[in-house]
Amino acid sequence: MQFTCAKEDLLTAIGTVNRAASKMQKTILECILFSCGETGITLRATDIALSIKTEMNAQVEQTGDAAIPAKLLYEIIGRFPESDVTFKSVGENSMEISCLNSKVVLQQMDADEFPIFPALEDKEQIKLPQCVLRTMINQTLFAAAVNEDKPILTGLLFDIEPGSLTVVALDGYRMAVRRQAAISDIARKCVIPSRTLREVSRIISDTEENVKISISGNMALFEAGNTEIYTRLLEGEYINYKNLLPADCATSVKVETNMLKDSLERASILAREGNNNVVKFEISEKNLEITSNSEMGNIDEQIPVITEGKDLVIAFNAKYVLDVLKNVEESEVLMQYNTGVSPCVVKQENSDAYEYLILPVQLREE
């Protein structure tokens, strides 16, 4: 195997696949498999649960396969000067990689041991712009469960319907629901691991070009440009999220996103000191008062708002409200309440593109 390519292309290709490589050293799974054909190179990395494959242009002198440890390779290529890089097999199981006055010889592993990549049959498909999917992932991922008590909740529900995609995350304290039009004529639900979606969000670009999502059996495949990302699905029944969204609202508050965010960030400095991050909201017609206190002191924030409906007192974990406010793009949001002990919904005015549900915390009697 021998080829020459631009350092930048090589670094991009390695960077695309290398996070699927396992961190377990001295195993074939820590390697990237380079498959050098007549016209270009395919790079593959996998830790079985997640597999990524991408293509790269190169000037090929001799075809062949090679498995090279991903982490070491990525670090070395990253330090190379901006020039052409040549890979050349030497001896039994070594790869000589050279760039200008630098020459590195790395031990290969046995390419034949590299796992065969999954293949999807009877695919059901949906398409949407890469920039849209990235936003949908980033605006929901934070609400997925982190601990493994209920493994299904560590993933995101992809609820595909003809003409639309809804992405849902929930962890028992809050829920994020994002809907968007998409090209699809199927109806299918599946739960995709958070880790996969972090990689998908990193790899897809901010373009209007489509990403194609295919689902078959217990696998999903994301295709974007030259890159394919295969993932196992999480197994189990996801909660019926539609039932959790309240139908009515007794109090609706329109507030400037950044003003509320800044106030909550100040309040949570005191709230987290021995008060479990609890902040109290007192909602009246034109004013939202946020207070929190600890043995270090207390804080009082006054925020101008437009309220429709009843006055209300309710308390939240400041973090859950902040997570939402940090992830919405609009300068104003609506917060809809029913009672002081029922969930609040954060959404855009006149749109169902997103709905965030946040459970309140019970106020101790004072």
Place this chain on the structure above:
Amino acid sequence: MQFTCAKEDLLTAIGTVNRAASKMQKTILECILFSCGETGITLRATDIALSIKTEMNAQVEQTGDAAIPAKLLYEIIGRFPESDVTFKSVGENSMEISCLNSKVVLQQMDADEFPIFPALEDKEQIKLPQCVLRTMINQTLFAAAVNEDKPILTGLLFDIEPGSLTVVALDGYRMAVRRQAAISDIARKCVIPSRTLREVSRIISDTEENVKISISGNMALFEAGNTEIYTRLLEGEYINYKNLLPADCATSVKVETNMLKDSLERASILAREGNNNVVKFEISEKNLEITSNSEMGNIDEQIPVITEGKDLVIAFNAKYVLDVLKNVEESEVLMQYNTGVSPCVVKQENSDAYEYLILPVQLREE
């Protein structure tokens, strides 16, 4: 006590003193002491070993003293909008701090318990531009000892002579020596803790304005603008560094700083994998070859150089050479050698402004 000031001035003043405050919570040492006089505010923080004091303008309504926990205060003020901030004593021991629609009430501690600041008598002084002292500190600090086996080596030697300052750091494997002209008519040596100098470097600015250093007994004082930094000196005898610098050189190599740095960074990726970061230098008339190897593979770097004197083979811990190359500003450096087992000196051509001494490591027989 009551005063109003610009948020930005307040944040700068707190940021200047707050790193001297102790991290031990619920003690007076975690506080900043605000002393509010007729015309402005003095802020002080100390953990006894290091004490910092600065001045700030404010519109004073009522004079007085207050001790407020530094960390909490800094975080809250940092989150305030860019506007005026008002401090006002309320009740027995609370401070109300308000900014636009935010109002925070913090518990004070007893200002009378705050330690009295040191005073220096019979001062011996030296002056030099703040930007020069900052560079001298940053170009030597990395070579000071980190572990406490020989406490004196965790500080930097300030060797003051009439008309000059030399700053020295060494840790047993390498030594940094920086010399600069300064306004002084004294001869005095003292060893200043690294931690103090990190704060000095952070607080002094990149201006030509002088910083004044005063030494008296076991204390030193740095004065820059409105700010005073007091520090204890380290006690004990510092090594006679002048004796360590070799008088002669058998091999002198002129090399491009960045080219050598880039090669060493690549080589050290392989060198650190099970080879204690050892890189081998083979010096000939026009070429420096750097090699390193591990069970993962090996690397070979060729660097054009101009050598005067004998060919030489020598090995180093790559980190010690890199630390020097990352901290010099010149595009070319001289590396001077005697034998493969004696220290190398890195310096500028035709200047003694800095001399870095690096001990080689012994090459295993191959």
